[in-house]
Amino acid sequence: MPMPFHKYRPYETVDLPDRTWPDVVLERAPIWCSTDLRDGNQALVNPMDSARKRRFFDLLLALGVKEIEVGFPSASKTDFDFTRSLVEEGLIPDDVTVAVLTQARPELIERTYEAIDGARRAIVHLYNSTSVTQRRVVFRLDRDGVTDLAVRGTALCKELAAATATEIVFQYSPESFHHTELDYALEVCEAVAAEWGPTPEQKMIVNLPTTVEQFPPNVYADRVEWFGRHFSHRDAAILSVHPHNDRGTAVATAELGLMAGAERVEGTLFGNGERTGNVDLVTIALNLFTQGVDPRLDLSRIDEAKAIVEECNELPVHPRHPYAGELVYTAFSGSHQDAIKKGMDAQERSGSEVWDVPYLAIDPKDVGRSYEAIIRVNSQSGKGGVAYLMESEHHLELPRGLQVDFARTVQQITDARGGELTADELMDAFRAHYLDHVRPYELLAYTHASEEDADQIAARVRVDGEERVIEGEGSGPVAALVNAFAQAFGVSISIRHYHEHAMAASADAKAAAYVEADVDDEAFWGVGVHGSILTASLRAVVNAVNRAVAARKAAQAAVEAFESA
Numbered sequence: 001m002p003m004p005f006h007k008y009r010p011y012e013t014v015d016l017p018d019r020t021w022p023d024v025v026l027e028r029a030p031i032w033c034s035t036d037l038r039d040g041n042q043a044l045v046n047p048m049d050s051a052r053k054r055r056f057f058d059l060l061l062a063l064g065v066k067e068i069e070v071g072f073p074s075a076s077k078t079d080f081d082f083t084r085s086l087v088e089e090g091l092i093p094d095d096v097t098v099a100v101l102t103q104a105r106p107e108l109i110e111r112t113y114e115a116i117d118g119a120r121r122a123i124v125h126l127y128n129s130t131s132v133t134q135r136r137v138v139f140r141l142d143r144d145g146v147t148d149l150a151v152r153g154t155a156l157c158k159e160l161a162a163a164t165a166t167e168i169v170f171q172y173s174p175e176s177f178h179h180t181e182l183d184y185a186l187e188v189c190e191a192v193a194a195e196w197g198p199t200p201e202q203k204m205i206v207n208l209p210t211t212v213e214q215f216p217p218n219v220y221a222d223r224v225e226w227f228g229r230h231f232s233h234r235d236a237a238i239l240s241v242h243p244h245n246d247r248g249t250a251v252a253t254a255e256l257g258l259m260a261g262a263e264r265v266e267g268t269l270f271g272n273g274e275r276t277g278n279v280d281l282v283t284i285a286l287n288l289f290t291q292g293v294d295p296r297l298d299l300s301r302i303d304e305a306k307a308i309v310e311e312c313n314e315l316p317v318h319p320r321h322p323y324a325g326e327l328v329y330t331a332f333s334g335s336h337q338d339a340i341k342k343g344m345d346a347q348e349r350s351g352s353e354v355w356d357v358p359y360l361a362i363d364p365k366d367v368g369r370s371y372e373a374i375i376r377v378n379s380q381s382g383k384g385g386v387a388y389l390m391e392s393e394h395h396l397e398l399p400r401g402l403q404v405d406f407a408r409t410v411q412q413i414t415d416a417r418g419g420e421l422t423a424d425e426l427m428d429a430f431r432a433h434y435l436d437h438v439r440p441y442e443l444l445a446y447t448h449a450s451e452e453d454a455d456q457i458a459a460r461v462r463v464d465g466e467e468r469v470i471e472g473e474g475s476g477p478v479a480a481l482v483n484a485f486a487q488a489f490g491v492s493i494s495i496r497h498y499h500e501h502a503m504a505a506s507a508d509a510k511a512a513a514y515v516e517a518d519v520d521d522e523a524f525w526g527v528g529v530h531g532s533i534l535t536a537s538l539r540a541v542v543n544a545v546n547r548a549v550a551a552r553k554a555a556q557a558a559v560e561a562f563e564s565a
């Protein structure tokens, strides 16, 4: 059976062939208005009490939000009392304006003005739905009837504004603008503006909400551009957007609305709000930030902000939330890890201020996140990621061949065990594989003498529990030990690759040495870590030999098991 698609109607487009918004590039942050304490709050299972509202309000101030819708004071005692407490306790900074929402009903408007009495400045936000359906089913009024409702509400707002010492900024929202015929949305806003009488010096806010998002963002942008071109009070109005996220495109709707001429965005931190949420201000701000635009919000401690919001809303922020999600700066997959590792190295080498690392839209440090979680290892990971963690967490710069070798082992572990291998578990596996091999040969002590054309080594070695002193000479101490092993034990060792480095960032300033050696014609890696680079090198050689012996024993055991089966 097909889905019942015949129940739904396609959206209408706007006839605007000379639209200009597609070419606009956003170069400045809009006016941010947080509706967390109103639209966000009205969507919560357990709406905020005064203490939670206060905590949220303080966070918004700390982030630098300058317009804050603090509630719907005529709707509940909590909202009324909270608004009063902000005014009476002098908690509203001079550069911040609080907003309060009201329906176009006289008793609610009056109560709203009581709530803000004594504030220096406040936005009185009047709304009524203008949509075709709501005119019919909610108000049971025609266009003129709904316009009259809005104009009467505006007239009362104006009368009360004239009677208060508070500076009133008037805001009008044709709620459900999305589902309102464009010419009627214009008509009702014209009527409201004519009643209020805004001027270029004292502008009103005209807020065009996508109350329930049901069209794509380009249609919204067309509507905003059309509205801006036709609204006769354009120079006396701040155009504002208020997107909801029903189609999952609220951020795009806001951005395209700004491109189409809007100057202000109403939304919430991390996108809480009715149904699928209000538009997320953090994402829009950081989207601008990634384009080199000052977001005019301080999001440099995003995790702290997220924790407060989660606590106040009693809702989690999704781990994949843009910029703030727990996992958004983490790569598990091999090719991403490889590119991030190379990108981070190149970024550091270049010394450039301009961020340019693959798969990381921003430098996690800019929002207060560390590099620790950038790369995490599971069965999807590759050598680049493993090498990154070994270097960043354990200061071991594995040579490429060893990266390949070790990544194979890591893959076996993650395939067999599932889940993630932490940085510490990775080190345990590395140690067990390359460092802790003392059977059959254990290097107990050595003396080294260097002459002009040769080095000599005398080493005390425990072999299967028995101590022996072996001696050798060669061009360098490693070659001398190799020769000592050949003479004493008949083991043929040929060094293919040698790499060493100081573990500069480690507290006890150790050194690491990496050796790839053909041991009786088969290649094995061995690693040594020690305070002395020479000891680390010699241990790396012995580890490689021990690994070769262990591998041969395992192969022999397999053959015997096969033959006896």
Ligand SMILES: CC(=O)SCCNC(=O)CCNC(=O)[C@H](O)C(C)(C)COP(=O)(O)OP(=O)(O)OC[C@H]1O[C@@H](n2cnc3c(N)ncnc32)[C@H](O)[C@@H]1OP(=O)(O)O
Binding pocket: 039, 042, 072, 074, 075, 076, 102, 103, 104, 105, 127, 128, 129, 138, 139, 149, 175, 211
């Ligand atoms: C899209 C948005 O987010 S808009 C904001 C919505 N937020 C909220 O509703 C949260 C707070 N609201 C409330 O607490 C309550 O709804 C109150 C206190 C405001 C009003 O409560 P009540 O009067 O008891 O009931 P209710 O909300 O059902 O009122 C609906 C009435 O208001 C009318 N109405 C609804 N919106 C408006 C409006 N914007 N302007 C004028 N009248 C309106 C309806 O037509 C209906 O009228 P009717 O009773 O003649 O049919």
Ligand SMILES: CC(C)C(=O)C(=O)O
Binding pocket: 039, 101, 127, 173, 175, 176, 207, 209, 210, 211, 212, 242, 244
């Ligand atoms: C009151 C208006 C702006 C609103 O919240 C909406 O339309 O979603």
